[in-house]
Amino acid sequence: MTAIYVLDVPEFAPLAGAAVADGLLLTRRAGYIRLTAEGPITVRRADADMVDAVWFSALTGGYTGVLECFDRDRIRVLPDGR
Amino acid sequence: MPTAMRTRGVDHAAYVTTRPAETIRFYRDVMGLRTPHVITAKGWGSRPHPDFVHFFFDIGDGDRLAFFYYFGVPEDPEARPPDYHLALHVDTEEELLAWRGRFEEHGVRVIAQIIHETIESIYARDPNGMIIEITRPLRDLTDRDRRDAELSLEALLDSLADDVEPTLETFWRRKAELVAKELDNEVAPDDSADGHTEQEAD
Numbered sequence: 324m325t326a327i328y329v330l331d332v333p334e335f336a337p338l339a340g341a342a343v344a345d346g347l348l349l350t351r352r353a354g355y356i357r358l359t360a361e362g363p364i365t366v367r368r369a370d371a372d373m374v375d376a377v378w379f380s381a382l383t384g385g386y387t388g389v390l391e392c393f394d395r396d397r398i399r400v401l402p403d404g405r
Numbered sequence: 406m407p408t409a410m411r412t413r414g415v416d417h418a419a420y421v422t423t424r425p426a427e428t429i430r431f432y433r434d435v436m437g438l439r440t441p442h443v444i445t446a447k448g449w450g451s452r453p454h455p456d457f458v459h460f461f462f463d464i465g466d467g468d469r470l471a472f473f474y475y476f477g478v479p480e481d482p483e484a485r486p487p488d489y490h491l492a493l494h495v496d497t498e499e500e501l502l503a504w505r506g507r508f509e510e511h512g513v514r515v516i517a518q519i520i521h522e523t524i525e526s527i528y529a530r531d532p533n534g535m536i537i538e539i540t541r542p543l544r545d546l547t548d549r550d551r552r553d554a555e556l557s558l559e560a561l562l563d564s565l566a567d568d569v570e571p572t573l574e575t576f577w578r579r580k581a582e583l584v585a586k587e588l589d590n591e592v593a594p595d596d597s598a599d600g601h602t603e604q605e606a607d
Contacts, residue, residue: 326581326585328580328581328584328585330549330550330553331549332544332547332549332550333544334522334523334543334544335522350588352588352591353587353588353590353591354549354552354553354587355584355587355588357584357585357588374520375519376519376520376521376522377521377522380522382577383553383557383577383580384553384580384581384584385560385577385578385579385580385581385582385583385584386577386578386581387578387581387582387585390574390577
């Protein structure tokens with residue numbers, strides 16, 4: 324399983340809207356948005372429209388899985404395989 | 406965590422300067438800050454700099470920026486610019502841009518103007534190489550931000566205490582565990598009452 328946790332505030336919320344995964348489940352509770360999927364979760368920056376300071380802090384809410392990619396353009400979290 | 410004892414803002418932040426004339430000109434003449442207090446002392450400083458002038462600038466709301474100038478201590482040509490910085494608060498974008506204009510009028514280079522998560526800032530270096538940031542809020546911080554900050558510190562402490570070498574990734578994975586508990590601990594509200602959603606995303 325993979326998960327990304329996003330603080331539910333205006334500057335980070337676009338991340339949740341830009342996340343893509345098969346069967347992506349979104350839970351909005353306790354001040355956070357939880358995105359979960361069985362497989363990889365991908366976020367393309369072009370879809371999130373975030374300034375540098377927010378984009379590079381995008382995982383401050385935490386993630387579950389293996390961070391395969393986090394660069395200027397893309398975040399991809401994979402299942403950890405355990 | 407103590408809650409009854411509190412401090413109230415910055416009384417003064419104090420730094421050492423070996424370029425006192427330039428420092429006075431920057432803060433007094435370029436930035437236009439007033440000088441509420443100056444202290445001089447003979448033989449009270451540590452060796453090898455017993456004699457000093459300690460001068461203060463008013464940075465607003467009763468807070469002060471202070472410098473020590475120690476007589477007889479030369480500037481170290483090998484010294485690296487300080488890694489720390491000081492951020493001064495303004496309320497509005499207009500004020501932020503006015504400060505940018507003020508620096509530029511006086512030939513002080515504005516290094517950057519950056520939109521952060523909850524603030525927008527400009528940056529310049531003072532004559533000591535210290536970065537002076539001027540920043541305005543983009544939104545108010547809330548209890549949600551505060552709770553998230555508490556969880557971040559908890560995650561960092563846990564990461565530092567772990568047997569594994571701490572990295573940002575170990576921190577983020579621990580943070581996820583703590584946030585997951587927050588979600589699990591909150592009683593699922595009535596969906597119709599406050600918009601709680603659990604749904605397949607698009």
